Amino acid sequence: MAAEALPELVKSLPTSPGVYLFKDEAGKIIYVGKAASLRARVRSYFQTAGDERPKLLALVPRVADLEFIVTDSEAEALLLENTLIKRHQPLFNTRLKDDKTYPYLKIPVNEPWARPVITRRVESDGARYFGPFASASSLRQTMALVKKLFPYRSCNRVITGKDPRPCLDYYIHRCIAPCIGACTKEQYDGVIDQVVLFLEGKEDTVARQLKGEMRAASGRQDFERAALLRDRLQAVQRVGEQQKAAAPGGDDTDVIALAQGRDDALVDIFFLRAGRIIGREHFPLAGAQGETPGQILTSFVKQYYDSAPQVPKMVLLQHPVEDQVLLEEWLSRKKGARAVIQVPRRGKKRELVEMVAANAQEWLQQIRVRWLSDAGNLQGALEELQEHLGLPRLPRRIECYDVSNIQGTNPTASMVVFLDGRPAKAHYRRFSIKGVQGIDDYAMMQEALRRRFKQFAKDVAAPDAGLESAPAEAQETPAQPAEPALTAQQLGVRRLRRAQPRRQGADPSFATRPDLLLIDGGRGHLNAVLEVVLQMGVEEVSLASIAKQEELLFTPDTPEPIALARTSQALYLVQRIRDEAHRFAITYHRQRRSKSELKSVLDDIAGIGPKRRRALLRRFGSVPGIREAPLEEIAAVLGMTRRLAERLKAQL
Numbered sequence: 303m304a305a306e307a308l309p310e311l312v313k314s315l316p317t318s319p320g321v322y323l324f325k326d327e328a329g330k331i332i333y334v335g336k337a338a339s340l341r342a343r344v345r346s347y348f349q350t351a352g353d354e355r356p357k358l359l360a361l362v363p364r365v366a367d368l369e370f371i372v373t374d375s376e377a378e379a380l381l382l383e384n385t386l387i388k389r390h391q392p393l394f395n396t397r398l399k400d401d402k403t404y405p406y407l408k409i410p411v412n413e414p415w416a417r418p419v420i421t422r423r424v425e426s427d428g429a430r431y432f433g434p435f436a437s438a439s440s441l442r443q444t445m446a447l448v449k450k451l452f453p454y455r456s457c458n459r460v461i462t463g464k465d466p467r468p469c470l471d472y473y474i475h476r477c478i479a480p481c482i483g484a485c486t487k488e489q490y491d492g493v494i495d496q497v498v499l500f501l502e503g504k505e506d507t508v509a510r511q512l513k514g515e516m517r518a519a520s521g522r523q524d525f526e527r528a529a530l531l532r533d534r535l536q537a538v539q540r541v542g543e544q545q546k547a548a549a550p551g552g553d554d555t556d557v558i559a560l561a562q563g564r565d566d567a568l569v570d571i572f573f574l575r576a577g578r579i580i581g582r583e584h585f586p587l588a589g590a591q592g593e594t595p596g597q598i599l600t601s602f603v604k605q606y607y608d609s610a611p612q613v614p615k616m617v618l619l620q621h622p623v624e625d626q627v628l629l630e631e632w633l634s635r636k637k638g639a640r641a642v643i644q645v646p647r648r649g650k651k652r653e654l655v656e657m658v659a660a661n662a663q664e665w666l667q668q669i670r671v672r673w674l675s676d677a678g679n680l681q682g683a684l685e686e687l688q689e690h691l692g693l694p695r696l697p698r699r700i701e702c703y704d705v706s707n708i709q710g711t712n713p714t715a716s717m718v719v720f721l722d723g724r725p726a727k728a729h730y731r732r733f734s735i736k737g738v739q740g741i742d743d744y745a746m747m748q749e750a751l752r753r754r755f756k757q758f759a760k761d762v763a764a765p766d767a768g769l770e771s772a773p774a775e776a777q778e779t780p781a782q783p784a785e786p787a788l789t790a791q792q793l794g795v796r797r798l799r800r801a802q803p804r805r806q807g808a809d810p811s812f813a814t815r816p817d818l819l820l821i822d823g824g825r826g827h828l829n830a831v832l833e834v835v836l837q838m839g840v841e842e843v844s845l846a847s848i849a850k851q852e853e854l855l856f857t858p859d860t861p862e863p864i865a866l867a868r869t870s871q872a873l874y875l876v877q878r879i880r881d882e883a884h885r886f887a888i889t890y891h892r893q894r895r896s897k898s899e900l901k902s903v904l905d906d907i908a909g910i911g912p913k914r915r916r917a918l919l920r921r922f923g924s925v926p927g928i929r930e931a932p933l934e935e936i937a938a939v940l941g942m943t944r945r946l947a948e949r950l951k952a953q954l
Contacts, residue, residue, distance in 0.1 A: 311368065312348060315341040320372040321382045324394075327366040333394040336383040338376050344368065357592030361394045380628050384604045396567075396590045396601040405441045406433035406611070409498060414487070415461040415480055416494050417454055418445060424611055431611035432501050435583060444501075444581070451537050452497045453478045454490070475530055500538070503554070503575020508538050558602070559620040559659035560595050561666040563877070567593075568669065569602045570662035572654075574614075582658075584665045595621040603629060603643075613637035619645050620655050667881065680723035683871035687818075690864055690872060691857055693844050697818040698722055702879045703831075704822040705735070705746040706887040713738060715750035716887035719811060720879050729811040730886060744830035747821065751834045757812040759838060821847035822880050825856050825863075832858050848880050907953050914941045929954045 315322075317339045324333040337343030347362055373379045387395050398404070408421040412428035420441060424431050435441040449456065455477050457469060463483035471477035478485040478493065496508045516531035555574040560567060567590035572582045585606070590598050600623040607613060613636045622645050623629060633641035646652040688696050700720045705713065719729035733750040819835075821827045828847040835843060847856045853873065854863035866873040904915045904925065917940050922928045928936065928950070937947040 308365070308368070309348065312341070312345050315344055315370060316372060317341050318372045319374075319376045319379045320370055321379050321386060323369045323371075323386065323390075324361070324365045324392075325367040325369070326364050329367070331386075331390045331392050332364060333361055333392050334383055334386045334390065336376070336379040338379075340370050340372070344370075357394060376625075377628055377631060380604065380625065380632060381608075384608050387601075388605065388608075392589075394589060396593055396598050397588055398585055398602070398605050404434035404609070405438050406431045406435070407441060407444065407501070409494065409501075411494060411498065415455065415490060417456060417458075418448065418497065420445075424609060430498055433611070434606075434609055440583065448497055448500065449476060451500065451534060452493050454493050454497060455480060457481070503573070503578055503580040505538055505578070506576070509535060512538065553616050554614040555616045555618060556614045557618045557654055557658045558599065559655055559662050560598055560602075561659070561662035562590065562595060562598065563666060566590070566666065566669070567598055568662055568666045569599070570658050570665060571606070572658050572661075582661070584662065586669070596623055600624045600629075607633060607636065613641055615639070615641060617641070617643045618651055618655055619643060620659050621645065667878075679871055680875070683875040684723055686870060686872040687875065690866060691818075691844065691846055691855065692859065693818065694842075695817060697844070699814060699816045700818045700820055700879060701816040702820040702822065702883040703747060703750060704880075704883040704887040705743050705750070706884075713746050714887055715746060716883050717750070717754060717811075718879065718883045718886050719816075720875075720882075723875055725882060729814075731809075731811055732886065743823070744826060747823070747827055748830050748834050751819075751831050752838065754812055755834070755838045755840050757809055758815070758840070816843055818844045818846060820876065820879060820883075821845070822850075822883055823847050824849040824854075828856050828858065848876055853877065907950055909946045910950065914939075914946075917941055925954070 319336075319338050320340045321334065321336050322340055322344050323331050324335075326332050335343065347358065347365075371382060373382060387397055391397060405420050405422055406424060407418055408429050408431055409418050410416045410427070410429040420438065421431075433441070435444070453471075453476055455461075456471065459465070459481050461480050463480065465481040468477070468479040468482050468484070472479040472482075472484070478490060480487075480490050492511075496511060499505075499508050512531055512535040516528050516535060519525075519528040519531060553574075554576070557572040557574065558569060560569050562568075567587040568584055569587060570582065570584045573580050585602070587598065587602065593601075599619055599621055603617070603619075603623060613633050615637075617633070623643065626643055630641060630643050633643070644651070646655055684696055684698070687693070698721065702718050702720070703715060705715045713735035715733040715735055717731040717733070719726045721729075731754070733753060735746045735749055737749050738745045819831065821831050824847060828845060831847075832845055835845065845858055848854070849856070849863070854865055855876070856863050866876075904910050904918070910918075918928055918936070921935075921939050922931050933944070933947055933951055936942060936950060937944040939947075942950075
């Protein structure tokens, strides 16, 4: 289709609900969307004052043709959109990576002598399906756990009950051997039923059944079987205890949260059954660049539950989704009962969502770390960073700085060091900011850098300061008598002392000139650090800063910010270094804040010094514990008296 004919086609679109497909010049589908009104929705893409999201700014110029499919309702359009996204994998749609390959655990309960197997297709064949799992390895871990707990058969033999001998699993109590007739069909089906209940998160039901079987075996004086059932019961109970978590209520719930970078995204989903967290999976996403968190979660919910064999009663989300009412209706139809989507704002549910979000962020970080662990990637990242920032040499040593405070209180700064792209934790340093009052991140950053380069200047001025100078009395002068001859052992000790660095001399980290100083912040933070570097005359050190929001890099020599490509190896490396500096800074800040809060309560009480404070905390654990303790117990603590205990109780 000619480009000039596209506006006319848009004008002729129906106002009915449906799905539209954008194609490029080669006829390839690059985007699929749904609409309550096809004409209004598609026309919005081509208006002068349209959506300014970067993804759409890149999409619209590539649209050369479009197709549409009219549906009877918006709900049907929702389903069709999801099907077409899975089929065509359009470049500009957010989609699950390798969606067609996600594995499931299948239990053909309608077949005789059923056994769990791995499959990648969900069919309407009467079997029970669990999943999808993010990878085959995570599914195999689940199967290994289930196999340890329940003695079902894992072989593919034809079961006749007349085999001459069983396999090894029978002798190690991992199978009840239907192949040799060691169990009845009802007994084997009972094991499979327990597997299904366990995978559904109903460990309590399984435990009750095992307890009943154990008592029945004991009543028959079949003590060997009773002992096996006891061990299995204890194993199931241990797993159940491990899975008990701070889960609100007892409803079946999926908790979904998102971690989003500038160029990548990952969704973490926790499965709660009967109030217990029974498992979790994490799914990397493709095509999420430029999308809002709500749009990403909307795409994930549609694609994930389209293939999920079970739908929970409640889905807790980190962000609001588009078309929530439609999604709830669709999930309810799949479930056969009412399903609810919630975005909790407070309370236990919100805490649970935040926990899942923190896990998602950690997994996304792990993906980046694993990528950066490859030496070839690191070398490429350093070379690319040198090129984009115009550095005179490869940034073998990168130092990154960040500050942390709350309303100016307990301010701290961190210095992390990466050597050849890898963290050198022995070179990390932290600063307690002392010379800045109030909220002034620029001044805090300047103090940290000033102290760092003050030590560096000392080491440059005294390059031999790392060796102990000879004692003054050992120097030969005409006015003093000759020193007695030294034995070989004494001479060896003196030589060793001269070779050792002085304890209060050069810091091995501060004494090394960095190739690149990276600052967590924008242009203002960079200018503040540049002022310190110029004042102190530090030479041959390059500067750059990275802003959190847009992930833009600033340098003193470039008036415009530098935007690295979303798939840039250098961007991965810079983000990793920046995040590590932030983690190190905020950890130290929390330690200082905790000590400050503790000091304000106990150290202001006359008579309570460091030793008594340690003794009290060792005995009662915390300040609230001291406050609630009886007066006699406080007075009995080592170093305390009744009079001092009364004063402490009164002041607390």
